[in-house]
Amino acid sequence: MISIWSRLIDLIAPRACVMCGKRLGISEHVLCGACNLTLPRTNYHQDALENELAKVFWGRIPIEKAAAFFFYQANSPSSNMIYSLKYGNQPELGIELGQIFADECQHSDFFEGIDAIVSVPLARKRVLQRGYNQSDMIAQGVSLVTRLPIIKKAVKRNSFEGSQTQKVRSERNENVEHAFHLLRPDLLQGKHLLLIDDVITTGATITALAKEILKAKDVKISVLSLCHTKGK
Numbered sequence: 749m750i751s752i753w754s755r756l757i758d759l760i761a762p763r764a765c766v767m768c769g770k771r772l773g774i775s776e777h778v779l780c781g782a783c784n785l786t787l788p789r790t791n792y793h794q795d796a797l798e799n800e801l802a803k804v805f806w807g808r809i810p811i812e813k814a815a816a817f818f819f820y821q822a823n824s825p826s827s828n829m830i831y832s833l834k835y836g837n838q839p840e841l842g843i844e845l846g847q848i849f850a851d852e853c854q855h856s857d858f859f860e861g862i863d864a865i866v867s868v869p870l871a872r873k874r875v876l877q878r879g880y881n882q883s884d885m886i887a888q889g890v891s892l893v894t895r896l897p898i899i900k901k902a903v904k905r906n907s908f909e910g911s912q913t914q915k916v917r918s919e920r921n922e923n924v925e926h927a928f929h930l931l932r933p934d935l936l937q938g939k940h941l942l943l944i945d946d947v948i949t950t951g952a953t954i955t956a957l958a959k960e961i962l963k964a965k966d967v968k969i970s971v972l973s974l975c976h977t978k979g980k
Contacts, residue, residue: 766832766841767825778844787826788819790976793853801976804951809958812940813970815858817849820947820975830947830975839880842946845974846889853972854893862970863939865891865898868946868957869905869928886974887944896942902935903928903960924956933964940968949977 763772767783779787792799796813805811818826833841853859867887875881887898906929930936941961943954948971958969 766829769828778841778848783825788821788824790816790819792816792976793856793858796856796858796970800978801948801971801973804948805955805958805971808951808955809962809969811958811971812861812968813858814972815853816948816973816976817845817852818975820949820977833882833885833946833974834878837879839882839885842880842882842885843889843892846886846891846944847893848889849972849974850890850893858972859894859896859942861940862894862896862942865896865942865944866902866936866957866961867898867944868953869903871905871907873907882946883944886946890942890944890972899935899939899941902932903930903957905929924953926956927953928957928960930960930963936961936964936967938966940970942970942972945971945973947975947977948973 764770765772765776765780765783766778767787768780770780772778772780790799790801792801793815796802796815799814801816802811802814805814820827820830829841829845832838833845850859865887867881867883870878870881870883884898890896891898906927943957943961945954948954954971954973961967961969
């Protein structure tokens with residue numbers, strides 16, 4: 749039941765849908781009912797072995813499973829969530845979206861066999877600019893639902909070489925080729941790891957991170973992202 753206190757807070761500080769900006773109902777969370785229904789979900793978690801996201805990594809890295817919450821398209825209503833998370837100083841949004849997606853994935857046993865989470869590291873310069881790593885926030889949300897531990901400081905990002913957003917596939921690959929450095933292989937050894945990112949387009953960042961992580965012994969890799977940009 750919704751408490752009187754919750755109703756009072758909602759009256760004083762009304763919440764807005766992160767997609768359309770309209771006021772949320774008292775029982776709605778992050779997304780209004782209409783936007784939740786029209787969100788372009790990928791449903792990849794229902795076939796985590798052979799979906800379009802998993803195929804991005806075939807022949808590049810060994811991958812167990814892959815899932816993304818929704819399809820990303822620039823300037824679409826759903827893209828507002830990513831803009832708000834990355835540039836709107838809303839770290840809590842990453843946690844909330846991570847929880848929502850993890851809840852949906854739970855019904856398909858997507859997390860079965862996975863031992864721990866590793867979020868894509870962000871360069872220190874970018875963390876200082878933004879105030880947080882959005883992938884860390886998503887990972888926190890997933891961890892709250894699944895109880896999977898998050899492994900930190902096993903891998904670091906060497907430097908910030910510029911955004912991937914406007915780069916073509918070859919430029920993206922080159923941009924992140926040596927972006928990561930494995931610091932603590934002992935923390936990863938023998939584990940099935942879930943790598944978490946916010947948006948996957950060509951898969952260059954995840955591929956570079958996975959190749960570095962696979963230097964640790966007996967590691968399995970699965971991938972989860974909020975968004976997948978198709979056709980890139």
